[in-house]
Amino acid sequence: MEVSLRENSPLTSPPTERPKAGILHFGPGAFFRAFNAIYTAEAMAHSGGNWGIRAVSLRSAGIRDTLAAQHYIYTAAMLMPDGIEYTQVDVIDSILVAPENPQAVLAALCEANIRIVSLTITEKGYCFDPATNGLDHNNPDIMHDLDHPETPRTAIGFLVYGLAQRRAAGLPPFTVLSCDNLPSNGALVRRMVLELAHAVDPSLADWIGAEARFPSTMVDRITPATTARDIENLRQAIGIDDSGCVVHEPFRQWVIEDDFVKDDHPNWAAAGAQMVTSVDAFELMKLRCLNGSHSTLAYLGYLAGYKTIAAAMCDTRFADLLTRLWAREIIPTIPTPEGEDLHAYCHALQERYKNPSIHHKTSQIAMDGSQKLPQRLLGAISDNLKMGNSAPLLCLAVAGWMRYVGGTDELGQEIDVQDPMAQQLRNAVIKSTRPEEAVQALLGIEAIFDPELAQNPKFEASVTTAYISLLEHGTLKTIERELYA
Known part of the structure; x- marks a missing residue:
């Protein structure tokens, strides 16, 4: 007991x-x-x-x-x-x-x-x-x-x-x-x-x-x-x-x-x-609001040099990123579960992420991304596109994952990518001569990306633009350009 x-x-x-x-x-x-x-x-x-x-x-x-x-x-x-x-x-x-x-x-x-x-x-x-x-x-x-x-x-x-x-x-x-x-x-x-x-x-x-x-x-x-x-x-x-x-x-x-x-x-x-009777709506709420934002923070936060979620959330740029991500690109794709308030739920998530006593490592959350990406990010992107909406921040998160699985951070240090497909993912990046080729090679992995989504011109263009920006300007500058330009 x-x-x-x-x-x-x-x-x-x-x-x-x-x-x-x-x-x-x-x-x-x-x-x-x-x-x-x-x-x-x-x-x-x-x-x-x-x-x-x-x-x-x-x-x-x-x-x-x-x-x-x-x-x-x-x-x-x-x-x-x-x-x-x-x-x-x-x-x-x-x-x-x-x-x-x-x-x-x-x-x-x-x-x-x-x-x-x-x-x-x-x-x-x-x-x-x-x-x-x-x-x-x-x-x-x-x-x-x-x-x-x-x-x-x-x-x-x-x-x-x-x-x-x-x-x-x-x-x-x-x-x-x-x-x-x-x-x-x-x-x-x-x-x-x-x-x-x-x-x-x-x-x-x-x-x-x-x-x-x-x-x-x-x-x-x-x-x-x-x-x-x-x-x-x-x-x-x-x-x-x-x-x-x-x-x-x-x-x-x-x-x-x-x-x-x-x-x-x-x-x-x-x-x-x-x-x-059914957990479907609760499950979708959690997978997209919590797990999706967690993965976003994990990849972009790690690339920006933050070792924990709480440390990343002390940066107002990441707090602003999540606020907009939830309001514009995630909540519109979710039916409200019985008894829940999605905006209040996301506000509570933000406070949980800021808890300084929780040393939740970005590298820990980033593990096994090839298994997690479809449920946490790609489903919400597909739903946005079906509704005629763009999803630039979700696409930025996907680009962050692509930058991460390449195996080298912004300082040129090696990233220990823990993923069952780690070698295949890294090869897709390092064998490409141009950023556009790396994006196309990763999008071509059908075990992760549904071909219908991967071949969507709007999605491919948005991810490619974000990926190139991460390479050329770094994570924090890319977030600033997306949020405050």
Whole structure:
């Protein structure tokens, strides 16, 4: 459960009692521990229930080893503008490491008490092909999972074979709850699961399609990577040595489609989650208003020399850029979700970005841009063009991404581009003899750019103009020319 820390509260003593695990979660990273776990702890504190969480790491044993040494209890640090509030969280009962023992994960998926399987595995973890929006059957891990059902490597493989075991045992399926920043994430994971299941056994796919549930969600909480400084601050403030601690902003929002197997889930609404019929409008609001502006700040802010979002927002040029971006190019493309005020939502975003205690690195947000660009920026550009509107600031953000993936900043220093397509993107830039060629080469990558958008003359011209300006005048001068000319 979630308990406010006291002076010198130890992490070395196991809790006297824990709820039985009702959730299996893939991806025990910082976001999950700062978001899902805290919501679930609060839900049980309010309404009870056996909704403890057993987590699964699909890669390394690092977080398991760290948290196991302290009985899976960890500290969550809420970074407020004027201080830090520490909370102890002990809702996790254990962490399985899939590469060490995949059979243990499959066994856990088949436990009757596990009714929800949730995921925070990033875009790459869903093994989908952006070009077809279907399962990537050429993915080596998917190919492995088809040939070796007893030792899956992917979350999709574990879900399919776990559901197959439940069906064989006469158990109901679990609800699959995606909590990643992907449009219609529930529908996406359902599609991937059904495609793989159909390749394994068409009747299994039919059973999953009829009986399982895949509600979509929208999640929102800024969770910067924990630093050595955060750990030292915790030690000095509370007297606790916790290398598994997580840091997060005060704000949080969780919107969940109320569609679960047997309507069985924790009382997350008591913890402030919004249970709705459809998350589509909320999801679009977040993807474009928050994630889209975050990516804009990440690429342009990094190029301008700012290492964090808060530092960039101290520059009035970036604050003005976002204000105009939201008002003119993003909000007009979004239907207003029930109970929301889009202008107020964006104003709140701006205040969140300015929080000096949140050291959210622009380089962290810039990661995996090839996977994120279509949802965060390109969809809004397409909608603007369909409405007859230009989108110069969104196009500037795309040009900023192009400048960034070229791998060299404005001072000639190398950029460590973290992206599954990093080498292909860099080659597209460095093999071009003119800026126009670099833009055309990047726009020609159909895994990122829909050909209909890439071949739109207005879009191509706007991105090219912005890209050349970034090269010739630098980021800040380009922003000034766009805003104040």
